[in-house]
Amino acid sequence: MTNEPMPSSRIASIDIMRGLVIILMMLDHVRERFYMHVRTGDPIADTIEPDLFFTRILTHFCAPIFIFLAGLSAWLYAHAKEGEFRSPSRFLFTRGLVIILIELVLYYLVWADSFPKYLFLQVLWAIGLCMIALSVACRFNYWVIGALGFLIVLGHNFLVPIDFEPGDLAYIPWAILHDGGELGQVGPLTVSLSYPSLPWFGVILLGYFAGPLFAQSTKALTRQRMLVGIGVACLVLLLTLRGFNIYGETLPWEVQDTGIETVMSFINFTKYPPSLDYILFTLGFGLPLLAWFESVKKQNSVLDLMQTFGSIPMFIYVLHLYVLLAAYWVLFLIFGPTQDERYGLDSVLWIWIGAGALVLIHYPIAKAFAAYKHREKRNKPWLSFF
Template sequence: MHNIVIHESPGDKPIAAKSSKLLGARIDSIDILRGLIILIMMLDHVRERFFMHTPTGDPIYDTVSPELYFTRYITHFCAPIFIFLAGMSAWLYANPANGQFRSPSSFLFKRGVVLVLFDIVLYNALWIELGYNTIWLQVLWAIGLSMIGLSLVCKMNIWLIGALGLLITFGHDAIKPSDIVPGDFAFTFLTILFQNNFIGEIAGIKIKASYPVLAWFGVILVGYCAGQLYAKNVAENKRKKTLLAMGIICLLVMLVLRGFNLYGEVMPWSVQETMLASVMSFLNFSKYPPTLNYVLITVGVGCLLLFLFEQFKDKAAKPFGALKVFGSVPMFAYFAHLYILLVAYWILFAIFGPTHGERFALGNVGMIWLATVILTIGLYIPTKKFAAYKHKHKREKPWLSYL
C-alpha cells in the first residue's frame, strides 16, 4: 500500500509539483521495517500462547526476570511503528507514482472497517478456548479506528494534520483515564479514546477496549505527514538526514522527560540496587494507553531504523530479503502465524497435556525465542508464495489489498 507524491487539499499550496513521481512502486526500507515488526510480533504471540502462566503486566512487573522483561519489552515496538508506517502508507496511497492525487478517504474508511471486523471476529476466535464471554478490542481495532479517523481529516492541509498528530501525541497524557467512570456522560466514547476498560455488554458478552484509540490516532497522523519524505522531489540525502534527526530528537526528548520524571509516564522511575534494574525501571513505560515516552522511544527507534535500512539498502538487499517478503503482505503473515500457533498449541497439548496449571506451556524464555525462529522459517515459503500471488493479481482482485 505504498506508492505516492504529496497530499494536496483544495486551496493548499502544493508541496510537490503534480508531475513529481515517487521512488518506486514499493519502498524497500518501509517493507523491511514492517517485516521486522511482523517477526517481533510473532515473538510476542509465541509468548502469549505458550508462556501465559507468567504474566508480564503493564507497565511490566518489577518481579519479572530480566530475560522475560526484555523479551516483552522488544515487542513494545510493534504497534507504534506499525501504525506510524500505516500513516506513511496512507499518504503514499494518496499520491501514486503517476503523479495524480487520489483521495484516500474511501479506501481508508473501508480498510478501517475491515480491520475492526477482523479484530472482532478473526482475532477473538483465536482465544475461544478461554471462554467466549468477552470481546477484546486489540491492535487491529486501534489501527482500524485510526484509519477511519484519518479518512475524515485527510483533506486538511498536510501540515495541519501533522500538527494535530503532534498535539494529540504530546497532549493526551494530560488527560487522566482514571477520572472516567461508568455513568459519566459519554462514558463509552471517552473510554474508547482514553481508557483500557470495559465499554459495554451485548447478549451477555462483555466488550473491552484494550487499545484506547486517541494516542494511536495521533501516531497515524504524524506518520501520514511524514510520508512526504518519500516523494521523488525529496533528495535521498535530505530524507535520510530528516529521518535521523527525527529519531534522535524523539529519543532526546524522551530522555529529558523521563530522566527528570517530568511528564509522559504514569509511573516514575527510580534508581535500583543494580544498574540493570535501574535501566529496567527507566525504560518501563505504559502501553495501555501508550504514554508519550512510550511513543517517543518506539517511533524514534522506528525512524532510526528507516534511516539505517535506506543508508545501507544496497548492502542489505540480500540479508533483509526475508524481511521484505513478510513486510509486503503483513496481514497475511499476521493471521497465518496466529492460527499456526493455535493449531500447534493444541497438538502439543494433546501430546504432553497440561504442563503449567491447566495449560501447556514452554519451560523457559529461551524456548520462546527458539519457537519463534522455527515459526519464522516455517512461514517464510507460504508468505513468499502469497506475496508473489498478491502482487501478480492485485489489480484484478481488489480484496488482496486487505492482506
C-alpha cells in the same frame, strides 16, 4: 547512504520495517500463547525477570511503528504519482472496516479457547478506527494534520487524570478514546478494550505528515538524515522528560539495587494507552532504523525475508495466529497441561526458539502468497487488504 531519488515501485525500506514488526509480533504472540502463566502487566511488573522484561520491551515497538507506517502509506497512496493527488478517504475507510471485522471475528476465534466469555478489542481495532478517522482527517490542510498529530501525541498525557465511572454518560466514549476497560455485555460476551484510539490517532497523523519525506522528489540522503535527526530528537526529549520525571509517563523511574534493574525501571513505559515516553522511545529508535534499511546497499536473505513479510502483513498476521493455535493444541494433546491447566513453556529461551521456528515455517508460504498478490492484485482488488 545514497543520494538517489526514490524509485516509483514499492519502497523496500518500508516493507522491510513492516516485516520486522511482523516478526516481533510473532515473538509476542508465542509469549502470549505459551507463556500465559507469567503475566507481564502494564507497565511491566517489577517482579519480572530481565530476560522476559526485555523480550516484552522489544515487542513494544510493534504497534507504534506499524501505525506510523500506516499513516505514511496512506500519504504515499494519495501521492502515487508526483504532482497528482488521489483521495485516500475511501481506501482508508474500507480498509479500516475490514481490519475491525478481522478483529471482531478472526482474532476472537483465535483466543476463544483462552477467553471464551471475553471479546477483547486490541491492536487491529485501534488501527481500524485510526484509518477510519484518517479517512476524514486527510481532507484537512496538511499543516493542520501535522499540528493535530503533534498536539495529541505530546499532550494526551495531560488527560490521564480525567476519569469516568461505569454508568456515566461519558464512560464508554472516554474508554474508547483514552482509558480502555470493559465496555459492557454483548449477549454472553464481555467486551473489553485494551487499545484506546486517541493516542494512536495522533501517531497515524504524524505518519501521514511525514509522507513528503518519501516523495519521489526527496533525495535519499536528505530523507535518511531527516529520519535519523527526528529519531535522535525523540530520544533527547525522552531523556529530558524521563530523566527528570517531568512529564510523559505516569510511573516514575527510580534507581534500583543493580544497573540492569535501573535500566528496566527507566524504560518501563505504559502501553495501554501509550504514554508520550513510550511513543518517543519506540519511534526514536524506529525512524533511524527505517533510514538504515534504506541505506543498506546489498540485499541479503534476512532482509528479503523481512521485505516479503512486510509486503503482505495482514495475511501473515492472521495466518500465524491460527498456526500458533493449532501448535498449542497439538502440544497440549501430546504433553498435557504443564502450567496449571494449560500447556506452557518453562523458559523465555523457548519463546525465542518458537518464534524462530514460526518465522521459518511461514517464509515459503509468504513468498508464494506475495508473488501471487503482486501478480494478481490488478485483477483481484481484494488482495490489497492483505
